[in-house]
Amino acid sequence: MTVTLATDAGHPGRSNEDFAGAVPCGLVLVDGAGGIAGADEVCHHGIAWYATRLGGALLGALAEERSLRDVLAEERSLRDVLAEGVERVTDAHRDTCDVAHPISPFAAVAMLRFSDDLVEHLVLGDAVAVVGRTTGEPVVAHDPREVVIARSFEERLKDVPEGGDEYRRLLMELRSRRNSPGGFWVAKDDPTVVDEAVTGSGPADGVTVAALLSNGASRLVDTFGLTDWPGLLRLLETDGPAEVIHRVRQAEARKGVATDDATIVCRL
Numbered sequence: 507m508t509v510t511l512a513t514d515a516g517h518p519g520r521s522n523e524d525f526a527g528a529v530p531c532g533l534v535l536v537d538g539a540g541g542i543a544g545a546d547e548v549c550h551h552g553i554a555w556y557a558t559r560l561g562g563a564l565l566g567a568l569a570e571e572r573s574l575r576d577v578l579a580e581e582r583s584l585r586d587v588l589a590e591g592v593e594r595v596t597d598a599h600r601d602t603c604d605v606a607h608p609i610s611p612f613a614a615v616a617m618l619r620f621s622d623d624l625v626e627h628l629v630l631g632d633a634v635a636v637v638g639r640t641t642g643e644p645v646v647a648h649d650p651r652e653v654v655i656a657r658s659f660e661e662r663l664k665d666v667p668e669g670g671d672e673y674r675r676l677l678m679e680l681r682s683r684r685n686s687p688g689g690f691w692v693a694k695d696d697p698t699v700v701d702e703a704v705t706g707s708g709p710a711d712g713v714t715v716a717a718l719l720s721n722g723a724s725r726l727v728d729t730f731g732l733t734d735w736p737g738l739l740r741l742l743e744t745d746g747p748a749e750v751i752h753r754v755r756q757a758e759a760r761k762g763v764a765t766d767d768a769t770i771v772c773r774l
Contacts, residue, residue: 508773508774509528509774510746510771510774511526511527511528511747511769511770511771511772512746512747512748512750512751513751513767513768513770514751515767516766517765517767521552521554522554522767522769523538523539523553523554523767524537524538524720524722524768524769525538525558525560525561525562525769526769526770527562527565527771528771528773529568529572530620531569531571531572531619532565532569532619533617533716533717533772534564534568534615534616534771535615535617535718535719535720535771536558536560536564536613536693537613537614537631537720537721537722537767537769538554538611538612538613539613539692545610548603548607548609549599549604549605549610549611550602551603552611553611556613559598560592560615560693563590563591563594564615567590568587571587581619581621584617584619584628584703584705585628585700586700588617588630588693588703589700590697591693592693592694592695592696592699592700593697596695596697600695605694605695606695608678608682608684609681610694610695612684612692612694613692613693614631614652614693614720614721615629615631616628616633616647616718617629617635617718618635618773620716621710622710623709623710624709624710625637625707625709625710625716626705626706626707627704627706628647628703628705629703630649630693630700630702631649631690631692631693632648632650633648633721633724634646634648634724634728635647635716635717635718636716636718636719637713637715637716637717638713638714638715638736638739639708639712639714641712643735643736644735645706645708648704648724649704651689651691655680655683655690656680659676659680662676691703714774715739715742715743715774716772716773717738717739717747717772717773718770718771719769720767720768720769720770721766722754722765722766722767722768723750723769723770726750726754726757730754730757732753732757742772742774743774747771747772750770751768751769754768
């Protein structure tokens with residue numbers, strides 16, 4: 507088994523708000539989000555702190571379960587692992603920050619867990635999990651709800667000055683669709699949102715490469731259409747995740763598209 511990881515901050519002079527890591531039994535990616543004026547008054551820790559804390563908690567839980575598997579009756583579901591992680595990080599700052607405020611930090615999450623028999627995935631928000639196999643199409647797990655809803659706001663946001671009152675109002679309206687029926691779902695302060703996560707599993711036999719991508723990296727396929735998912739997996743196997751991100755940056759420059767933090771962690 508070989509694990510490779512690449513990440514690139516999308517905004518010079520600003521912290522990379524993605525987190526990714528691996529333990530022998532799993533991969534975790536957390537794509538932190540927030541980015542609205544006044545957020546530092548609601549939570550002084552910031553988005554990168556939230557993403558790193560949550561990602562570390564998830565990796566720790568996966569590793570601990572594997573070390574205790576002989577004494578556990580069965581492994582918890584990935585939903586249970588994520589719910590515990592969200593609650594733990596929320597507890598770490600609920601006494602100092604307004605964790606329930608609409609502009610407090612939140613994140614998309616993707617996880618893969620490997621056992622002798624199964625490869626399990628979980629996706630909450632607009633991250634992506636991809637599992638390639640020796641035969642057949644890869645398994646691609648993603649949740650399109652945030653992308654669909656956000657697109658309805660994009661044109662309206664283009665027509666107003668960034669940072670102004672109307673821009674802020676539209677962002678708040680978009681945020682109000684988060685973690686609510688008919689909206690989109692992300693990790694924030696409420697562990698029950700894990701019920702909305704996309705989950706699944708497949709046999710471990712025949713898996714060639716498995717990867718997690720933040721939405722800043724998956725746009726090579728789902729935004730720019732410069733390859734498909736099998737092509738992306740082949741690129742990961744031959745050239746690695748840094749090359750995928752490099753091609754994303756080239757496409758963004760050609761099209762004049764704003765950059766975003768881009769992160770990939772994969773297991774070959």
